[in-house]
Amino acid sequence: MRKRWSLFATIMTLISAVVIFSLLMTDILISNLLNDHTKNSLEEKALMIARVMAKTELVQDALEGDEAALKKIQAYTSDIQEQNGVEFIVILNMDGIRLTHPDVRKIGKKFQGGDETEAMSGEEHTSTSEGTLGKSLRALTPIFSDDGTQIGVAAVGISLAKVNEVMSEGKWIIVYGSLLGLIAGIVGAYILASYIKRVMFNLEPAAIAKLLQERSAVINSVREGIIAVDMQGNITLVNQSAIDYLQKLGLNTNPIGLPISSYIPSKGLDRVLAKGEEQLDEELTINGTTILVNRVPVKVDKKIVGALSTFRDKTEIKKLSDQLSGVKTYAEALRAQSHEFMNRMQVIIGMLHMKNYDRLKEYLDDIVDQQSGDISAITSNIKDPVIAGLLLGKLSYAREKGAVLNISIMTVVPELTAAVSYEIITILGNLLDNALDAVENSSTKEIELKFAKTGGMIEMIVKDTGKGITKEEEALIFEKGISSKGVNRGYGLYLVSESLRKLHGKIELESAPDVGTIFKASIPYVKEENGR
Template identity: 45%
Template sequence: MVTTIAIMVSAVVFSVLLVLYIIFINHILPQTRKALEGKALSIAHTVALTPLVSKGLEEGVSKDIQAYTGKIARRNDSLFVVVLDMKSIRYSHPDPALIGKPFVGGGQEFAMQGEDSISVGWGTMGKSLRAFVPVYNDKGHQVGVVVVGFSMKRVHDIIKKNEWTIILILLSGALLGTLGAIVLGKKIKKMMFGMEPSEISRLLEERSAMLQSAREGIIAIDAEARITLINVEAERLLTAAGITGKALESYIDDYWPALRLDKVLKSGDVKLDEEIDLNGISLLANSLPIRVGGEIVGAIVTFRDMTEITQLAAQLSGISVYADALRAGAHEYMNKLHVILGMTHMGMYDELQQYISGTVSNYQSEIGSITRAIKDPVMAGFLLGKLSRAREDGINLVLEEDSYLPESAQAEITHELITIAGNLLDNARDALSDMTSENKEIRLAFYYDEGRLICIVRDNGPGIPEPLQENIYTQGFSTKGENRGMGLHLVRRSVNKLNGHLQLLPGHDPGTVFVVNVPYLTKGDESR
């Protein structure tokens, strides 16, 4: 990047300097010659107006004229100052031997007719630039001509010197421009985190592709609360909620007032997992400020349809439950296999037969009691896992004999019920885990009646103190330590999603009783 910027800036500098050079060559340097021509004319006029010269020409005496013009020539560094009479006879010359002889080189014709003139010619002293000025006496009659000459070699030397001066100035400018371009390039590269323009372009394209392909809606605003970025998913969700129109460059308060993203911009506070209702669509949003160098320069919000998140959570919850059930069952039967292996090694075959028969009988009885009451296979498998886990913890989990749960018409309802029953059973198991009593019991019941399902979970644990009962559904609230307090919050959220009712029955001491009442559509009722 430094090289690119240096080349570009240097090219501009060189172009400007080239134009300046052309201007100097075509306009400035010719002025040098004109200046010498003007100087020659000035000297010639000065000599021509000197009385000593006009009087010497009238009297035909050249001695005083020679002495005077010699001084003038030396003081002005001219090649010669020659005075001619009207017959072009020299009255002065740097070479005294040529005084009295005719002027050679020509060019004096206009001056003999009373006009100033400039010309270049060859004479006894070589090629020279000459200025011719007529000389008049005090009566106004022309009596001669003054010729002042500068050597053309000197003229060329002065022009060449000025030309090199210009070239050196231009080269200095080019060098400074190049150094400035390099410094500028390094400064810009540092500002852009050391990336080249091609890298920045590629990064911008990748960023745009990532933002547009994200499953979350993304909206960013600048320091003035104007929308600077909105991706395809955000436009889709907002269009589904009835918010249309041009988003970019619009103020966020005008486009989506309920979001209140401008408050995040002003306060700098972060809002995580905020539930927003947008014209009937529930969104889960995360809003945070954008800081550059410690200063807030904008804000960004990411959001997603709560329905999608809930479905994903339900699937994950179901998978977790199934895995836990399999783990508990595997652990329990691994213990039984260890017993069988030990009895086999000891040759206790009669006792082994009785043990296996009892185990099979108990298992079939357990499965039979659950499958008779629980017609939903997913829920039945879930409860079998919970029974095994409870036995591991020394807890007696009992399904009430009069329980009945028909198969649901919707898999989503089953997932929500697993979340409800699973968290209530886990909370009951946690409550009993700290007890030293051997009589630890959890009783579970399902009752179905005309489209309503009642689920009751009862334990004989220490119960929930009355001062804490108002906070038990708050996310993160727990008496068990950090990173807890999610179970009852999830239970209440699932109950609310099913448009049901959750109640903690008072007056049960010791123990806790939760009652859940939700609408329940069975497969036989789904066509109604």
């Protein structure tokens, strides 16, 4: 398989080729222009000298036969020739005979080149011809007497070798300039290619395309909706799950490039863009549907360039949470009851070995009374089977932990909807778990749970004999992540406060060091016949 060029090599080659081609074309054009300009300049120089010769009185006198002038004219033209750096200045009479010439042996002989005809006819012109001194650039100007009669021709010649030498000097300047331009172009190409590679994290275009495809596949395979916005709040990325969610919410247009505020309330994202603070697990209601939203800033080189929002229908999360909560409660109850059962079986086996049948009968009667009493006391007043199951499980779990859990039910708790039942399980489960943790190292491990009805509110009071809570801890105890139990803790009481907020309830706290803590959670009483 043919090896593909790298991006660096491609950029270097392409830019270098463009620079070389541009410089070559420029070199050709400038060289031609310079050659033309040089030739024109030399022609103008030769013409100017020829015109001066034609107007010189000494030259005119010599052509009219003045002997004194004829003697001086050769020296005069030689001086002018030397001063101006031309190859020759030749004065011709109307018969084409030379009166002057750099080679005195040629004086008096016929002018060679054949280009003097036009000048003999009174027309000034330039030409390139070959004479006795070789090829030269010539300017020929007619010479007139005072009465206007043409009496001769002034011919000024510049050697073509001299012309080519001047042109070559200019050409080498162009070549040197082109080489410098080529070097600058190659260096610039190297810098540009290096910069592009650095910006692209040294990845090749094929690798970037593959990463883009993989990123798109990963983003679209996630069940959570994902929306990214730029600093202006315009949507720059949205995955398929987000599009599906938005369509369920009645928002059907393509969101790319549109303001996020056109679809969902953007105050949260505005704060994230402004302050760079994360917002996690916040509830947002759109068209009657509640979703859980996470918002985080997107940073490049520690600078905020946008924000990312992920969200999911709370109903789906709640279903998973309900399943997890139910399984956890059931598992705790089974584990605790299994432990209790094994302890009691060991007692029964021991009494059988000792043949202490009377004591065994009393023990079994006590077990039956205790179990039936617990079940009867709870199920007769707690009509919601999920909450009743939770309490029975916590009773067994408390006994397993060596603690005493006393449950006092002063009012009937009706069967509730799944949503309300879930929130109450969250409240009771976390309060009882915290109480069990609080009494773990106490000499008196007692916990009391009391249900009461006061002024249209159901009160759930959890009292423990733990070490208590300090005033400093009380001020922060319901905030997310605040705990004295170590890392990855501190969510229980935050969830309790969130559940109470959803049920329009409240919670009160009383605590005394080395005495214990009382949590009183109150929610509006819900009548059974309302089905809620």
